[in-house]
Amino acid sequence: MSPAHRLGRSLARIDWLLLLSAAATAGLGLLYLASAGPGHFSAQCVWATVGLLALLVTVMVGYEPLIRYAGLMYLGVLVLLVVVFFLPAHRHAHSWIRLWGFSVQPSELAKIAVVLMLARHLRYKEDQATLKGLLFPAVLVLLPMALILRQPDLGTAALLLPVLVAVLFASGARKAHLAGNILFGAAATVPMWIYLLRPYQKRRILAFLHPQRYEVREAYQLIMSRIAVGSGGLTGAGWGQGRSNSLGLVPDRHTDFIFCVIAEEGGFLRAGLLIALYAVLTLLGLHAAAATRDPGGRLVAVGAATMIGVQAAINIAVTLGLLPTTGITLPLVSYGGSSFLATSVLLGLILSVGATTPPVLHGETFTGTPPGELPTRTRRGER
Numbered sequence: 001m002s003p004a005h006r007l008g009r010s011l012a013r014i015d016w017l018l019l020l021s022a023a024a025t026a027g028l029g030l031l032y033l034a035s036a037g038p039g040h041f042s043a044q045c046v047w048a049t050v051g052l053l054a055l056l057v058t059v060m061v062g063y064e065p066l067i068r069y070a071g072l073m074y075l076g077v078l079v080l081l082v083v084v085f086f087l088p089a090h091r092h093a094h095s096w097i098r099l100w101g102f103s104v105q106p107s108e109l110a111k112i113a114v115v116l117m118l119a120r121h122l123r124y125k126e127d128q129a130t131l132k133g134l135l136f137p138a139v140l141v142l143l144p145m146a147l148i149l150r151q152p153d154l155g156t157a158a159l160l161l162p163v164l165v166a167v168l169f170a171s172g173a174r175k176a177h178l179a180g181n182i183l184f185g186a187a188a189t190v191p192m193w194i195y196l197l198r199p200y201q202k203r204r205i206l207a208f209l210h211p212q213r214y215e216v217r218e219a220y221q222l223i224m225s226r227i228a229v230g231s232g233g234l235t236g237a238g239w240g241q242g243r244s245n246s247l248g249l250v251p252d253r254h255t256d257f258i259f260c261v262i263a264e265e266g267g268f269l270r271a272g273l274l275i276a277l278y279a280v281l282t283l284l285g286l287h288a289a290a291a292t293r294d295p296g297g298r299l300v301a302v303g304a305a306t307m308i309g310v311q312a313a314i315n316i317a318v319t320l321g322l323l324p325t326t327g328i329t330l331p332l333v334s335y336g337g338s339s340f341l342a343t344s345v346l347l348g349l350i351l352s353v354g355a356t357t358p359p360v361l362h363g364e365t366f367t368g369t370p371p372g373e374l375p376t377r378t379r380r381g382e383r
Contacts, residue, residue, distance in 0.1 A: 037254025058348025155328030
């Protein structure tokens, strides 16, 4: 089957509501990026085009071949996460690899690799219902997470734990075991605070708890963001008319804090629309997971949907002052090629799961047993 024919068959079964919701989210992002960072608008249009191509290629290839080679992708990402420490830092962080005029953020690629690797490991496993079975999946996530924390990139690292919990839950892990792991992770924040967090990251958390004490430096961005969101009211000040945006009062308003620009200039109506679009993307991703009978596809869709939904929720919560500043982008909206590309591939994985019909064996839908382990039918009288 030719690639064009394969793509045509996939598009015929694609979830157009999910695709249109993603397009509306990206379109809203481009609209307000033109107001918040007009100098970055053309570059973001290029990345939006590249992201669309990446989404289509992912749908055409399908999630199954990507799961098959997830191990190589995972090891490659780990290598890149180590390589960044030997390169010059950018804004006090070793997060970027610059090649031929482009910048690549390996931590964004880690999102895809972790989702695929968890699906590859857990799709035919049955021991995740035991504590011992949870150990290796936890190691798969903690390795890239530790490297990302050392960059330091607290926001991206924080995304991986909810994805781990969601995928383990979807694979059959017990709630009591997951709750115990969550409590263990909460207890691990103490040594993380002591040994991993940089001084400025600690000040950001303290500024969230006591904004008045740090309002001149660490809490300034948080305070100005809340003022911008509150000044938008119901309908907003109008595109390009936001005072905080036009005067540049909110740092990083074209990346991590673009939601405050949307709330200030578009008001609650546009901000609420964006939140609704993220809810639709997440729920449709979980619906694709529930609809498929293939265990690998189910885990991929759960991981990808959780990654997108949690990332959007954390970014918006930071902008509203409900969480400490973490430096995490708003999917499909914030300026940034690596983030846009990673989100596009995750959406492509969800669409691929929804567009793929599991194989039928012996008149029944394939439910997850590897072909090499299918039980053989015994003849009458055989034991």
